[in-house]
Amino acid sequence: MTVVLLICAALLTVAGVLALIRAERGPSMLDRTVALDIVVTVVVAAVALYAAAERRTDVVPILVVLSLVGFVGSVTISRFASVEPEGEGRVRSREEIAQEEAERIRAEEEAERARRARRAKEAEVAHPDAEPVAPVEARREEESAGHAADAQASSAEVPHDDDRAEHDGTEHDRTDEGSTR
Amino acid sequence: MSWDTVADVVASICLIGGALLAFAAGVGVLRFPDLLSRMHAGTKPQVLGLILVLIGLSLRLRSGGAVWALVLVALFQMLTAPVAAHLVGRAGYRTGKVRRDLLVVDELTDAQARAATRDDADLPRNDAPEETTDAERR
Numbered sequence: 014m015t016v017v018l019l020i021c022a023a024l025l026t027v028a029g030v031l032a033l034i035r036a037e038r039g040p041s042m043l044d045r046t047v048a049l050d051i052v053v054t055v056v057v058a059a060v061a062l063y064a065a066a067e068r069r070t071d072v073v074p075i076l077v078v079l080s081l082v083g084f085v086g087s088v089t090i091s092r093f094a095s096v097e098p099e100g101e102g103r104v105r106s107r108e109e110i111a112q113e114e115a116e117r118i119r120a121e122e123e124a125e126r127a128r129r130a131r132r133a134k135e136a137e138v139a140h141p142d143a144e145p146v147a148p149v150e151a152r153r154e155e156e157s158a159g160h161a162a163d164a165q166a167s168s169a170e171v172p173h174d175d176d177r178a179e180h181d182g183t184e185h186d187r188t189d190e191g192s193t194r
Numbered sequence: 195m196s197w198d199t200v201a202d203v204v205a206s207i208c209l210i211g212g213a214l215l216a217f218a219a220g221v222g223v224l225r226f227p228d229l230l231s232r233m234h235a236g237t238k239p240q241v242l243g244l245i246l247v248l249i250g251l252s253l254r255l256r257s258g259g260a261v262w263a264l265v266l267v268a269l270f271q272m273l274t275a276p277v278a279a280h281l282v283g284r285a286g287y288r289t290g291k292v293r294r295d296l297l298v299v300d301e302l303t304d305a306q307a308r309a310a311t312r313d314d315a316d317l318p319r320n321d322a323p324e325e326t327t328d329a330e331r332r
Binding site: 017 | 201205209210212213219221225226248250259262263267271282286
């Protein structure tokens with residue numbers, strides 16, 4: 014038994030060292046994962062060899078735990094190595110978060126401004142003699158009327174303009190009802 | 195020659211076989227050129243080598259409870275090793291760590307190409323008009 018023990022220990026030691034060399038070199042994370050799986054297997058075999066040499070049954074639970082832990086480790090690493098795009102797993106600093114937030118807010122404001130400018134231009138096209146700065150009620154009325162005309166003129170071209178004109182019209186009607194009541 | 199001696203001899207053979215498989219895995223994982231062949235070398239001691247070692251250990255221990263725990267270890271390993279190997283291989287394929295020139299058969303690439311052409315035929319791309327309508331409705 015002693016000879017067998019020595020042979021097995023030597024083989025397992027060499028195997029573990031070779032796997033560790035691959036884990037150190039390994040060009041990618043997955044090569045290291047495979048190498049570390051082998052290291053875990055070698056450790057399991059070494060513990061089993063020790064238990065066989067000493068006839069000890071109390072180290073058997075260690076084998077159960079090791080086989081489960083090796084599985085969890087390799088699955089976790091390969092899972093993150095597969096889905097993580099470039100620069101995604103980095104923890105951002107506070108300045109970077111603030112900068113991204115500012116950029117987002119600026120983009121929203123620009124979109125809002127462009128939308129207002131386009132609406133003003135549309136209203137101007139519909140009523141060239143109307144004043145650019147009108148009271149809110151009047152401007153809404155003009156806009157709905159202009160959109161209705163626009164929609165009648167070119168309903169086939171721009172279908173969603175029609176939608177908005179209708180929406181504005183109903184809103185306007187509702188306000189009118191409230192005032193007459 | 196009693197039964198104990200026979201069991202010890204068989205246990206020694208099994209232990210040496212398992213250690214040899216682990217050694218082969220160490221050599222293979224160091225010498226093989228790419229991820230898939232390293233996985234191929236690395237999975238030898240994970241199932242067969244481990245089962246050999248556990249058979250050797252249970253022949254040495256010869257007690258009921260411990261042997262059942264060893265059966266449990268082998269069962270866990272046979273359940274988890276395919277899952278781990280599948281995930282590693284999938285991640286390696288997705289991140290381009292598979293060397294195509296070493297493969298004899300590559301069915302996955304063909305299947306992916308076929309699926310991509312089928313999807314393109316089914317769904318015409320209309321990303322741009324949707325984007326503009328969304329911006330206008332807002």
